[in-house]
Amino acid sequence: MTTVPQTHLERRYAALGLLLIAPTVLVFCVVIVYPLISAVYLSLFSIFTPTLQGEWVGLSNYQALLSTGEFWTSLGNNVIWTVGTLVLQIVFGVAMALVLHENLWFRALARSLILFPYFVSTVVAVLVWKWLFNDLYGILNHLMIVAGLIEFPLDHLGSMPNAMISVIIVGAWKYFPFVVIAVLARLQTIPEQLYEAARIDGAGPFARFWDITLPQLREVLVVIVLLRAIWDFKEFDLIFLLTGGGPIIGTQTLPLLVYKEAFALNRMGMAAAYAVVMMALMLAFMLIYIRQTRRRES
């Protein structure tokens, strides 16, 4: 709804506005828009990474990609990882938010402890979990044996499906605080009268959750699910550091495949093709999220 500037003063303000946004636009063009376009361009070449020399191959990278099993396996892994970790994050995150919304002893401390994994570096998180997962001296195996859950130490990261489960759990641990904070913020805005009215009508705690809390959380949950789905889908650090995609390619997702093609197999053009396809897959979610935000703003 931008009206065309008419007065001289209005035009001068518009010019100042453009001047202020100019650094942003400049940086965007150089480090985002240009690379984004050249990513698509690169994917039409066959490039040897160490020399960066290459030749035009047209769409054959894409042809090759769709016909290799590795792409489909990685995509499958990507979906399993995203759905698995997302479900855990949401369920655990909402539950934790409900708990922290109650009058817990030392609530502020509990909140800080819950929040910490989200802000800690993925490198730190992975190192710690690798130590916990250690097959010989890891505390996890020890505790599980003591508890009688297993008889012999488990190989958490080196065999399937353990590796995928471990990755999903660590992902959930690291990212569920995002859900907690977002849901908690929303919970605090639900008017108390709603609950009082329901209590007068004789609704028990579960009925109150289903009939009041959940509908109130619906909108924010949609936003969270979209955001987290997008972020989890493109996750690289956590999986790469934890398993490197292994065993073999058991936990290899698309971002890891891109990295492997480019820097282990030295096929930069092919890697670009993988990256472009991956983005195309994510585009739907990104556009839905943007449309949602747009609607909420207007």
Place this chain on the structure above:
Amino acid sequence: MRFVRRIFFNLAAWAVVLAVAFPLFWMIVTSVKPQFELFRRPPTFLPDTFTLEHYARLLIDTAFLVYFKNSVILATTTTVIVVAIATLGAYSLVRFRYRGRENLAFLVLFTYLLPSVVLLLPLYLMLVRVGLSNTIASLVVAYTTFALPYALWLLRSFMAGIPEDLESAALVDGASRLGAFWDVILPQLLPGIISTALFTFILSWNEYLYALVLVNSDSARPLTTGVVNMLVSAFNIEWSLLMAASVMMSVPLIVVFAFLQSYLTRGFGAGAVKG
């Protein structure tokens, strides 16, 4: 009855909270245990012997301090540049009218969601070509790709929360647009700027993928790839040393958590979820 239920609820809730926090607790415990105690069965939950030898070794025998210094320079530079550009940009996006303004705002949101692996390869080629590879500067450029959209989106939402009449009043009282920005908007935006700066700093401090690809020499390596490098280059993995490194690496974060946590929560509300 109510009282018993309350106690039970608190105990159960705290058990879960502590379970979530356990890995971090374990990290600290491991870092102050002597090497031999790590392999004792059953493991000791609190160290029998308390030692800081791993921290000493980390600081003296390894390149940890170089990495740490690199990370500080990297994260600080990125934060300063990004927040400066984003503050002006957000002011422009929220308070000025010109063609294409709204589409630009949603381009920002789009880039905020963009996966880094897509930009990684072209950026790598670009930085190699201009001769920036293996420098901290190359990482600053790369980090801008995710930090700037993020900071812009966050600051835009903070800016939108400042009543327009404040700026109008300053204009009527005799200020120019930029004068009003300096006198009135900037002081109001300060909590938002702090919050954004903290987020940007943490994001840059924790980044791994770009650092892995773009920097291949110890002199420019930041903490994330540096510490992982220590892991893979050693003959046998020294867990205590790694845990000490992990703790040290989290120091800035612990400082933020202890003193500035409200800014983090505020940033959450403004950028990540609401908009």
Place this chain on the structure above:
Amino acid sequence: MAEVVLSRVRRDFGAVTAVHDLNLAIAEGEFVSLLGPSGCGKTTTLRMLAGLEFPTGGEIRIGGRVVNDVPPAKRDIAMVFQSYALYPHLSVADNIAYPLKKRGVPRAERRPKVERTAELLQLTPLLDRKPRQLSGGQQQRVALGRALVRDPKVFLLDEPLSNLDAKLRIHMRAELVELHQRLGRTMVYVTHDQLEAMTMSDRIAIIDQGRLQQFAPPQEVYHAPANRFVAGFIGTPGMNLIEGTLSQEGGAWCFTAPGLRIAVGQLTDDAQAGPATLGLRPEDVTVGAGPVSGIVRVVEQSGHENIIIVEIAGNERLTLRIPASILPRTGDTVALAPDATHAHVFAAGEAGQRLNTATARPRPQTL
């Protein structure tokens, strides 16, 4: 020279037109109120005068100079915002001093000016506080202070008294009027409180849905409303508006409605026989004897007078203001006598124009 002239000023917000080709010539030193219901475009008009909003069309002149391209800082105006817009990070004293500072008044000269303004507005004990430590009314006075501390050509005031309690409001009303007389500055005062507009203004501009309805002194607005909207908007209780038929009998105009027949005196050339609206102020009908009869439905006593609602033929209800000495009971049948010399006639329809020639009541004589 600080007359303010708007010529065909228009402001669109996308599909919404907030201000419609507004023509308004405010004389130097005049106190003018912009009065109208919420959302009618008062604030938008004021913001355009201040240079904060840009007219989509038309021309604004202040002191003879076209200011469409002049930034707010250079228009030499002061404005009080509806939302106060106090600078939260500055103390009350610094808030009031800010306009002086921006215009290069040296620190030493600022102090006494701020103190004088604070005294006028009873803000002296609050000078060191931050805005958030003040009540709504106190904040509003600080906002007023920030405008009054300077001596600009034009004051723009957007509902500056809306948040004060009744006593303080009456006090500030008098202060503002006195200030206006002393400074002799042009003041444009936005309000939706007609009592404020009536008591303070030299002239009132009544706006509805972005269109100017009437621009006249308070007495004229009251006694000769330009159209049906103004007639219904001004006055509490509002004017009784009765739908009926206008006819001409032997050169004299006559208005008929069920149970009612009035000779309405001289009308303009626009008047036509046919449907029309009759307007009667609640005080322009006497109760006791008369040609119209009705049943009392509601009686409200307010001490010095009584307000009653009477139902006449055709389910028409009239609100009447009568002396406290007359106290009918609900259900009573009463006889009414409308005062024909004070009857207003409007053309048919919502936007019906006034058809009377003379003002219904002579202007008060100046002494």
